[in-house]
Amino acid sequence: MIKGLMDWIDDRSGIRGLVKEALYEKVPGGARWRYVWGSCLTFVFFTQVVTGTLLWMFYAPSAQTAWESVYFLQYHVAGGWFLRGVHHYMAQAMIVLLVLHLMQVVIDGAYKAPREINFWFGVMMMGVTLALSLTGYLLPWDQKGYWATAVATNLMAEVPLIGPALQKIVVGGSEYGHHTLTRFFALHAGVLPATLVALVVAHIYLFRKHGIHVKEPRPKRDSYFWPDQVLKDAIACLAVLLAVVALTIYFRGAPLGPPADPSNEFPARPEWYFLFLFQLLKYVPAFWGAVIIPAFLGLWMFLTPFIGKSTGGHQFNVGFWWVLIAGSAALTGMAISEDQANLKHGAAIEEANWQAERVITIADSEGIPPAGAVTLLRQDPQNQGRRLFAAHCASCHRYNGHDGRGFPVDEPQSAADLAGFASVDWITELLDHDHYISAKYFGGTKFKDGTMARKVLAKYTEEEKMLLPEIARLLADGAELPYEEKLDEDTRDELFSLYYNDDLKFEDGRACIECHDIDSEDEGFAPDLTGYGSREWLIAFIENPEDKRFYGKKNDRMPCYGRDGKLKDEEIAILVDWIRSQPAAF
Amino acid sequence: MSDSPNNEEPKKDRRKFIVTSTIAASTACALFPLASGIPSVLDPATKDSDNAEVPWTKVTNLATLPEDGTPTKFEVILERVKDAWTTYTNIPAGAVYLARNGDKVTAYNLKCPHLGCAIDYRKNSNDYFCPCHNSTFGLDGSVTTDNSPSPRGMDTMDTKVEDGVVWIRFQQFVPNIAEKVPV
Numbered sequence: 155m156i157k158g159l160m161d162w163i164d165d166r167s168g169i170r171g172l173v174k175e176a177l178y179e180k181v182p183g184g185a186r187w188r189y190v191w192g193s194c195l196t197f198v199f200f201t202q203v204v205t206g207t208l209l210w211m212f213y214a215p216s217a218q219t220a221w222e223s224v225y226f227l228q229y230h231v232a233g234g235w236f237l238r239g240v241h242h243y244m245a246q247a248m249i250v251l252l253v254l255h256l257m258q259v260v261i262d263g264a265y266k267a268p269r270e271i272n273f274w275f276g277v278m279m280m281g282v283t284l285a286l287s288l289t290g291y292l293l294p295w296d297q298k299g300y301w302a303t304a305v306a307t308n309l310m311a312e313v314p315l316i317g318p319a320l321q322k323i324v325v326g327g328s329e330y331g332h333h334t335l336t337r338f339f340a341l342h343a344g345v346l347p348a349t350l351v352a353l354v355v356a357h358i359y360l361f362r363k364h365g366i367h368v369k370e371p372r373p374k375r376d377s378y379f380w381p382d383q384v385l386k387d388a389i390a391c392l393a394v395l396l397a398v399v400a401l402t403i404y405f406r407g408a409p410l411g412p413p414a415d416p417s418n419e420f421p422a423r424p425e426w427y428f429l430f431l432f433q434l435l436k437y438v439p440a441f442w443g444a445v446i447i448p449a450f451l452g453l454w455m456f457l458t459p460f461i462g463k464s465t466g467g468h469q470f471n472v473g474f475w476w477v478l479i480a481g482s483a484a485l486t487g488m489a490i491s492e493d494q495a496n497l498k499h500g501a502a503i504e505e506a507n508w509q510a511e512r513v514i515t516i517a518d519s520e521g522i523p524p525a526g527a528v529t530l531l532r533q534d535p536q537n538q539g540r541r542l543f544a545a546h547c548a549s550c551h552r553y554n555g556h557d558g559r560g561f562p563v564d565e566p567q568s569a570a571d572l573a574g575f576a577s578v579d580w581i582t583e584l585l586d587h588d589h590y591i592s593a594k595y596f597g598g599t600k601f602k603d604g605t606m607a608r609k610v611l612a613k614y615t616e617e618e619k620m621l622l623p624e625i626a627r628l629l630a631d632g633a634e635l636p637y638e639e640k641l642d643e644d645t646r647d648e649l650f651s652l653y654y655n656d657d658l659k660f661e662d663g664r665a666c667i668e669c670h671d672i673d674s675e676d677e678g679f680a681p682d683l684t685g686y687g688s689r690e691w692l693i694a695f696i697e698n699p700e701d702k703r704f705y706g707k708k709n710d711r712m713p714c715y716g717r718d719g720k721l722k723d724e725e726i727a728i729l730v731d732w733i734r735s736q737p738a739a740f
Numbered sequence: 741m742s743d744s745p746n747n748e749e750p751k752k753d754r755r756k757f758i759v760t761s762t763i764a765a766s767t768a769c770a771l772f773p774l775a776s777g778i779p780s781v782l783d784p785a786t787k788d789s790d791n792a793e794v795p796w797t798k799v800t801n802l803a804t805l806p807e808d809g810t811p812t813k814f815e816v817i818l819e820r821v822k823d824a825w826t827t828y829t830n831i832p833a834g835a836v837y838l839a840r841n842g843d844k845v846t847a848y849n850l851k852c853p854h855l856g857c858a859i860d861y862r863k864n865s866n867d868y869f870c871p872c873h874n875s876t877f878g879l880d881g882s883v884t885t886d887n888s889p890s891p892r893g894m895d896t897m898d899t900k901v902e903d904g905v906v907w908i909r910f911q912q913f914v915p916n917i918a919e920k921v922p923v
Binding site: 200201208209219222223225231232237381385388391395520524 | 774
């Protein structure tokens with residue numbers, strides 16, 4: 155029955171002959187492991203076409219949906235992380251296999267006559283594969299892909315005459331946006347794979363025409379492609395597959411950084427296999443990196459078969475390629491170690507990882523607005539607050555000793571560290587004379603030598619000092635920080651009585667109420683502490699610290715952000731919400 | 741080493757082993773790419789439709805509906821609609837005909853229960869008519885002609901009137917079956 159059906163099909167298609175011809179290719183010298191790379195690459199490319207087509211069902215290429223659709227696949231579609239991971243790590247495997255295949259061809263001399271054209275096809279396929287990697291890197295539209303690809307397309311402008319036009323054509327305009335994604339996607343999923351398929355067909359056709367190039371001496375008797383070589387090929391493919399699956403499971407799929415944001419700088423780094431080029435650009439002008447060196451390498455590859463014909467030419471070729479690989483490896487190592495030694499780079503990566511986690515948490519709980527996930531981060535006090543702090547406050551203030559985002563600050567600290575501002579602990583420490591005049595609080599300001607420091611805090615007796623933490627509790631209660639508990643009514647009344655010095659526990663001239671009002675109409679000559687540290691108080695303070703409610707004329711260099719239009723109202727609110735939130739671990 | 745008849749058997753076995761392993765390994769490699777994406781592709785079919793309680797949505801004021809029961813068409817604007825990753829707020833999600841009967845209101849989904857075309861209200865004949873496949877419905881939403889292609893009457897949904905405001909629980913139903921089943 156089955157045989158009958160097969161006969162029927164074969165009569166009409168000649169399929170048996172085709173299969174026979176494909177499988178019974180002669181392998182002179184017998185099957186060998188060194189021949190597996192081409193088959194492995196074919197397998198990897200096949201996997202990329204299939205998984206890529208499946209990914210296509212989930213991907214929406216536009217500036218507001220690219221990251222979002224990838225996020226949805228990664229976190230809300232069954233097995234989505236696995237599908238992405240396989241595609242991602244297969245792409246990396248493809249680069250490794252390409253180098254192995256190329257080196258095998260070079261070492262065995264398989265590039266020499268009559269196989270020159272096929273060698274060139276191979277080199278072209280390598281170029282197309284690298285272009286596939288580059289275009290694919292941008293598609294998730296995360297920070298990493300966005301900033302790195304911007305560098306790559308800027309290099310394009312270095313091409314003489316047509317460079318700037320070429321860049322615009324590829325980017326789909328002068329700025330990155332919808333059309334960058336639609337074009338990169340069309341290249342990545344259409345133009346480049348189709349080109350690669352055509353080249354693969356030509357490559358395999360020529361390979362079959364010339365047969366396997368045998369490395370002498372022949373180890374064994376001749377055999378056939380089927381089944382000996384196919385078995386070796388299949389085992390090698392299986393090994394690649396298992397490695398990719400292991401990487402995918404270990405890293406839980408491909409990484410997805412925070413959504414692309416042109417206003418949020420990120421240290422652009424390409425994928426690891428382009429790091430040597432990245433490093434090279436630190437030493438040579440962009441024109442060299444973008445045009446001269448690639449052109450030279452292209453020409454060199456074109457000439458390789460001819461050089462190989464001359465005496466000692468083959469040895470020279472092998473040596474040249476080894477030097478090239480060793481050089482690239484050295485540059486890659488330098489790029490990695492320079493980044494590792496760079497504290498700012500580490501902080502930027504850490505911040506981006508934090509942002510990625512943060513935006514996913516928000517998107518999971520609130521969903522993503524039509525304007526895209528990047529707006530979630532821009533409106534999130536936890537993210538935007540620290541960025542505003544770093545941009546506007548950190549040249550004087552600090553947050554846990556850094557600029558709020560985890561970066562060290564070059565300028566010396568000249569105002570208080572605001573991590574935990576207005577909390578019980580923070581105020582308790584503030585009220586200790588030594589801390590008050592330290593850099594962490596007012597050490598960098600003129601208040602270090604002010605009345606509060608010299609005439610009040612420095613003069614407290616031991617008994618009075620014991621009362622200060624109680625005062626701190628009362629003040630912190632007025633701040634109503636979201637992470638601290640409210641006092642009960644009785645305790646509050648008790649502490650107020652202490653503040654107003656009802657029982658004369660503080661000596662004259664050292665009771666808080668004498669200078670700082672709380673809940674009264676009087677205007678003391680020191681800042682009013684009614685609702686000190688509360689949302690309303692802090693917003694009003696940042697808007698105008700020179701208001702008589704706060705420092706008045708005694709203000710020491712603190713800009714009036716609201717009054718002078720340095721920050722918008724909603725920015726001040728975001729900043730305040732962040733300062734008043736539970737201090738971050740970093 | 742010459743091939744003696746005694747060597748034929750193990751050689752055959754070896755070849756059989758190689759062929760079987762080759763086929764097994766190749767098949768695994770060939771099927772893997774598709775298999776790695778199957779769970780994701782089939783994901784929508786494995787997820788039940790949102791079983792969350794259908795929220796009440798404000799449509800209009802009772803006073804705007806004609807007292808004689810003439811149907812009036814209204815857009816239904818939902819407070820929160822989720823489409824995959826996007827959450828829309830206050831977005832038109834469909835339309836209904838509202839017909840008043842005293843203080844009660846009946847809501848008919850605009851979508852034809854046959855294949856989902858938009859149903860018209862015909863003033864002249866005072867009935868509902870689907871212009872796609874000519875289903876006709878009476879004012880009470882029931883199928884009026886024997887040869888109507890629609891397997892059931894127009895889909896109604898829960899309504900309530902509170903303080904002169906008409907609320908509905910907007911829902912879609914599976915088309916082209918006799919029973920009214922929420923999507």
